[in-house]
Amino acid sequence: MSAAPTATGGDGPVPPPRTSAPGVAAEAPTFDGTAAAPPAGAVGDVAWPTAVPVAEPAAPVVAEVEPGRVRWDPAERRARASQSFWTAVVGVPAIFSVLRLGVEAGGELQTTLLLVANVGPVNLLAGFLTTAARLLSTGMVAVFALGAVLAVSADRLPPGTRRRPLFARWADITPAWVVLASFLLALITWPLLYLPLLVPAFVAAFQLRPGRLHERVAPRLLLIGALLAGYGWLMLPTLRDAVQQGDEWLVLALIVVPPLLAVFIAGPLPGMVIRPLASVTEVAVLVTLVWAAVPVISTPVLPLTVTTVGPESGPTEDVRGHVVTTDDVNMVILQEQGGVRYVPVDLVRAQVLCPSEEELPRHQLRIHDFHVEDSLLEGMGRRVRPVHRIDAACRTPA
Numbered sequence: 232m233s234a235a236p237t238a239t240g241g242d243g244p245v246p247p248p249r250t251s252a253p254g255v256a257a258e259a260p261t262f263d264g265t266a267a268a269p270p271a272g273a274v275g276d277v278a279w280p281t282a283v284p285v286a287e288p289a290a291p292v293v294a295e296v297e298p299g300r301v302r303w304d305p306a307e308r309r310a311r312a313s314q315s316f317w318t319a320v321v322g323v324p325a326i327f328s329v330l331r332l333g334v335e336a337g338g339e340l341q342t343t344l345l346l347v348a349n350v351g352p353v354n355l356l357a358g359f360l361t362t363a364a365r366l367l368s369t370g371m372v373a374v375f376a377l378g379a380v381l382a383v384s385a386d387r388l389p390p391g392t393r394r395r396p397l398f399a400r401w402a403d404i405t406p407a408w409v410v411l412a413s414f415l416l417a418l419i420t421w422p423l424l425y426l427p428l429l430v431p432a433f434v435a436a437f438q439l440r441p442g443r444l445h446e447r448v449a450p451r452l453l454l455i456g457a458l459l460a461g462y463g464w465l466m467l468p469t470l471r472d473a474v475q476q477g478d479e480w481l482v483l484a485l486i487v488v489p490p491l492l493a494v495f496i497a498g499p500l501p502g503m504v505i506r507p508l509a510s511v512t513e514v515a516v517l518v519t520l521v522w523a524a525v526p527v528i529s530t531p532v533l534p535l536t537v538t539t540v541g542p543e544s545g546p547t548e549d550v551r552g553h554v555v556t557t558d559d560v561n562m563v564i565l566q567e568q569g570g571v572r573y574v575p576v577d578l579v580r581a582q583v584l585c586p587s588e589e590e591l592p593r594h595q596l597r598i599h600d601f602h603v604e605d606s607l608l609e610g611m612g613r614r615v616r617p618v619h620r621i622d623a624a625c626r627t628p629a
Contacts, residue, residue, distance in 0.1 A: 315401075327359060327524065327527065327528060328355050328356070328359050330528045331355075331358075331359070331527075331528050331530070331532055332346050332347060332350065332355070332532065334529050335531055335532050335533070335553075335565070336565075337569050342571055345555060345563070345571065346532070346555065346565075349555050349556040349563075350532055350533070350555075354532070355532065358530075358532045362527055362530045363527045364416060364420045365420045365421060365606075366520065366523050366524060366527050367416075368413055368414075368416040368417035368420055368421070369421075369520070369523065370516065370520050371410075371413035371416075371417075372413055372414060372417050372429070372432050372436070373432070373516050373519075374402070374516065375402055375405065375410045375413060375432075375436045376431075376432040376433075376435040376436045377512050377516070378396075378398035378399050378400075378401050378402030378403075378436075379399075379402050379435055379436045379437070380435050380438075380497075380500065381395075381396045381398055381399040381402075381500075381505065381508070381509055381512075382395070382396075382399035382402050382403060383438055383498070383499050384499040384500040384502075384505045385399055385505060396505070396506075396509035396513075397509070398509065398512065398513065398516075402436075410436055410437075414429060414432075414436070417429060419606060419608045420606050420608060421606055422603065422604050422605065423598050423601055423602070423603050423604075423605060423606065423607070423610070424482060424485055424594070424596075424603040424604060425485065427466075427485055427486055427489040427490065428485070428489050430489050430490055430493045431489050431490075431492045431493040431496045433493075434493045434496055434497050435496045435497055438497050438498075439497055440497045440498055441455060441497075455494065459490060462490050465598075465599070466598070468598075468599070469482070469486065469596055469597065469598050469603070470483065470486060470487075472595075472596055472597075473486075473596060476595070476596075479594070479596065482594065482596060482603065526589070530589070531553055531587070532553075533553035533554065533555065533565065534553065534554075534584060535551075535552070535553060535567070535584070535585045535586070535587055536552070536553065536554055536564075536582055536583065536584055536585065537549050537550070537551050537582070537583050537585055537624040537625060538550045538551075538552075538554070538562070538564060538574065538579060538581070538582045539580045539581040539624070540574050540578050540579060540580065541578060541580055542578065547580060549624055550564055550566065550572060550574065551566065551567045551568075551585075552564045552565050552566040552572070553565045553567075554582075555571070557576070558576075559576065560575065560576065561573040561574060561575055562574045562575075562576055562579060583624050583625065585621070585624075585625035586621065586625070592604055
């Protein structure tokens, strides 16, 4: 028996091809039942020529990790932050919609089931968007503004010191168009009285420092002065009216303070205040949203009406409440003082739509023909179709 031939090349002899699966030839038993020893110079199950060097196995790379601490991959961290952010964006409206039905029903199970059966998801979503879009945009604007400030401040810290704040991670993984869309939503849904707060929030969210206006100091100051002068011209009539009324200090503060704050709000914060500020702001935003969510949950899903009920030739009664459904026999009314009333359709004589107490104005101020308590969307709607005179039946106590 002759040895298997080997081929030679410019770099030396080449090993013969593998003739069997790894480990088969080396573990094949001999006639006496013992395993055959591999030949000298063999690598695995191949007889490696003595003239060819064999590479040493690479040493495993072991990362030193502190005992008891898990090191998260940055990509996995971003994925977890993205998942938590979109879960909050999608889950909060659904939870609010369900809670609104329970509150509207007065906490009664049967009334809640009646509303669930007759209030469709489209109507519920439309009612939520018209009343809670303001709350949703407020939460998103606050998160993006605070997150951008905390993110640029955390970048100044030594790498690996501590975990980045939650709002900073949310701001990192959120696309710019989502941030811009949240500000546009706030612009059309917030009351005009609170729109000045968007100025420092926008500056903080996009980190618009004064140095980005112009590289030289003098033109930069001129641009800032021109912007503040334009804002003052827009708000000057409202400021004059607020001063004349004498008791509108909140309006004065909301108009004057935010533009001045916008000049200094961008930029990194000192390292010693980042961690305490992150914890305080997260709790503060959560508490504020819960406090602002109470009127949103208690806002009626159905329109408030006053239905005049009675026979054709007899005394009538005004039933104040929300119409749940109407069929060929009865009109189901959820009364404002509680309880469900079934009114025969033949007894319905008239019905008017009434505003709620929350819709009545509290300030007598306007910004260029727009009431300060109206949003841009509501103000444009009132220009197209002015507010009708409130019916006398709406003023009658229940």
